[in-house]
Amino acid sequence: MGRIVTTKVNSDLADARSDQYQHNTVRPTIRLEYVPLSQAVLWDWVQNPKEHDIGGIVDSIQRYGFRDPPEYDGTLGSFVQGNGRVQALVAMRARGGDIPRYIGQTEDDWAVPVIFGADAESESAARAYAIDANNLVLSGGDLGFGEIMALYDKEQMAAIAALATEPMVTFDAEALSIIAGNKPEKEVGGLQRWAFVVEFEGEDDLLEELENLMGMYFMPRSKRKLMPEFFAAMVHSYCASQPVVIVE
Secondary structure, X not given: XXXXXXXXXXXXXXXXXXXXXXXXXOOOOOEEXXXXXXXXXXXXXXXXXXXXXXXXXXHHHHHHOOOOOOEEEOOOOEEEEOHHHHHHHHHHHHOOOOOOOOOEEOOOOEEEEEEEOOOOOXXXXXXXXXXXXXXXXXXXXXXXXXXXXXXXXXXXHHHHHHHOOOOXXXXXXXXXXXXXXXXXXXXXXXXXXXXXXXXXXXXXXXXXXXXXXXXXXXXXXXXXXXXXXXXXXXXXXXXXXXXEEEEO
């Protein structure tokens, strides 16, 4: 059963640290607090574009405990991280069973550890942080733009990109323009057109390159063969409107 543990700070150690840093300006910011689950659900970011595997999150919490607290941003008035984890807790409590490790309990509710204090300077910055926090977890591999975008609801993500006031860490201005639905443009022979060279090996590789190019994600590769006419039409339509040079 989860429990809430409070830690008392050693006064002598605290005094020593105070003397050590007496010439510095200390600004306490981030803190961890337990709040009732019924309150935490009210901070769900309803515009969150991230898709969630709630079943997988539930399995993880059951196996490892609730080890990754959600983060509340006062500027946004919602969680910028951990929306799916809170939703998973709601599902777990509704179906009954033991309280997960590291989840506390009040008289009639579960208590969730929540990170407070690191509020963004603007709502746009808060949204950017939420997206970057998701994307950076996946960085370092070889995921393409289309594969990253498959993690998000297209319409919600387009709305966030359109409201962005500056580039994100993981999405530059050009990427945000594509996500928002604005075609990138370039001066080519007096016309506002893009010129691309796409190199590929096989159908899957071509489709992945076109995903990156178009800022779109068609569907998982396992389902592509089910709709070859759709993909052929998409590629034909795009190539007909853009000067794309395909090199096999």
